[in-house]
Amino acid sequence: MKDSIPQYLEALKVTVSLGGIGIVLSFVLGFLIALIGYFSIPILKLILQGYIELSRNTPLLIQLFFLYYGLPKLGLPLGKNTAAIIGLTFLGAAYMAESFRGSFESVPKVQIESGRSIGFNNWQLAQAVILPQGLKVAIPGLGANAIFLMKETSVFSAISIMDLTNVTKDLIGMYYLTKEFLLMLVLSYSVIILPMVLVIYLLERRQHHVGL
Amino acid sequence: MSGFDIFFDGNNLIRLFQGLLVVVKLSVISLILGLILGVVLGILRTTSFKVIRVVLKIYLEIFRVVPLLVLLFVFYYIVPELLNSEVSNQVVSISVFILWISAEMSDLVRSGIENVPVQQIEIGKSLGFNSWQQYYYILLPQGVIPVIPGVINLVTRVIKTTSLLMMIGVTEMIRVGTQIIENYTVKVPTASLWVYGLIFFLYFALCYHLSKLAAYVERRQVNG
Numbered sequence: 001m002k003d004s005i006p007q008y009l010e011a012l013k014v015t016v017s018l019g020g021i022g023i024v025l026s027f028v029l030g031f032l033i034a035l036i037g038y039f040s041i042p043i044l045k046l047i048l049q050g051y052i053e054l055s056r057n058t059p060l061l062i063q064l065f066f067l068y069y070g071l072p073k074l075g076l077p078l079g080k081n082t083a084a085i086i087g088l089t090f091l092g093a094a095y096m097a098e099s100f101r102g103s104f105e106s107v108p109k110v111q112i113e114s115g116r117s118i119g120f121n122n123w124q125l126a127q128a129v130i131l132p133q134g135l136k137v138a139i140p141g142l143g144a145n146a147i148f149l150m151k152e153t154s155v156f157s158a159i160s161i162m163d164l165t166n167v168t169k170d171l172i173g174m175y176y177l178t179k180e181f182l183l184m185l186v187l188s189y190s191v192i193i194l195p196m197v198l199v200i201y202l203l204e205r206r207q208h209h210v211g212l
Numbered sequence: 213m214s215g216f217d218i219f220f221d222g223n224n225l226i227r228l229f230q231g232l233l234v235v236v237k238l239s240v241i242s243l244i245l246g247l248i249l250g251v252v253l254g255i256l257r258t259t260s261f262k263v264i265r266v267v268l269k270i271y272l273e274i275f276r277v278v279p280l281l282v283l284l285f286v287f288y289y290i291v292p293e294l295l296n297s298e299v300s301n302q303v304v305s306i307s308v309f310i311l312w313i314s315a316e317m318s319d320l321v322r323s324g325i326e327n328v329p330v331q332q333i334e335i336g337k338s339l340g341f342n343s344w345q346q347y348y349y350i351l352l353p354q355g356v357i358p359v360i361p362g363v364i365n366l367v368t369r370v371i372k373t374t375s376l377l378m379m380i381g382v383t384e385m386i387r388v389g390t391q392i393i394e395n396y397t398v399k400v401p402t403a404s405l406w407v408y409g410l411i412f413f414l415y416f417a418l419c420y421h422l423s424k425l426a427a428y429v430e431r432r433q434v435n436g
Contacts, residue, residue: 057415058412058415059374059375061376061378061386065386070409071405151280152279158378165285172289178290182289182290185285185286186282186286189278189282
């Protein structure tokens, strides 16, 4: 049991780093996608709407299988980790974009018009007006998405990435200490997710105080 | 043979649709039982028994913190050990799904009931309703209707989550697809692209219409 701890720490690193990279990329891409929607940039907006529907209405597991087992046949071989990050970002960016979109709509139109009247272009509006005001409203949704994505990383074990879930399965197969290793697995995810829950809670509370 | 022809070779297409039927069957059974249990738990979370409220809140948080795949593994390994007998993978899956759905549903029902205007309850009281009548005639009908879009979205999440069941050995659509691909690895190298592509599309076809329905119901509710 003790000997398994380094393996768990290694797996914890895999889960947190792949999940973390995926969440950050989803966040950035989701923001850009929501901006394109907000400014109604033709054609691009339509394509991205299609993408959002595809991504939100299919499971991550089949997205990963398609990326990892399907795409190499088209001459696009992807490594396990690359496929995992692309898959998670494909899923996550759509969810993040939806959260950003909702929050952008809460920014009063008069703010946008004021920005335009002093000669701001779209990008200046985005970073000086829409992002700071929209972000406040978006925090609960973005936070929930981040937690959702971190939990989804457990699916990575299906493409044989040695994350927490996969390492546990291996260890159970080797030592038959089923209950002990399952408990370690549940605890490991709690160690990752509970601090995230706490941070989001604190961010939301701080924002309420500022709002008052 | 090109990749597309795989679907018409042998009974591959029929097998994939049988996999799809397993997805639908498992979803429907767990949804019916899970949603009913969820309504009961949701009502309990709005009553004045503090202990019950706290216990049920913790119950919900477990599903919010631990990935469902992990819970599936926990049940898959532990339940047969506890019962000291073999339990089929499908029964394990349905059990975990029922618990998960009931937790999510309990939160929807709770928020729905809590958002019923206070005056409605006061009117009920002034008519001499007891608390059972208040729930039956006022709180449930008014509390459940606003959360219908949320329930439909939960249905799509359940369908998408059935994809995890292949990991505990349930022969559902993705597992059938993987078996088919394995039969053709040498003959048709592009098999994985086509078969996983079709499964991707089938999941999309199932969930897309439900998502649109949820959005439609929500719009109608907002516009009165």
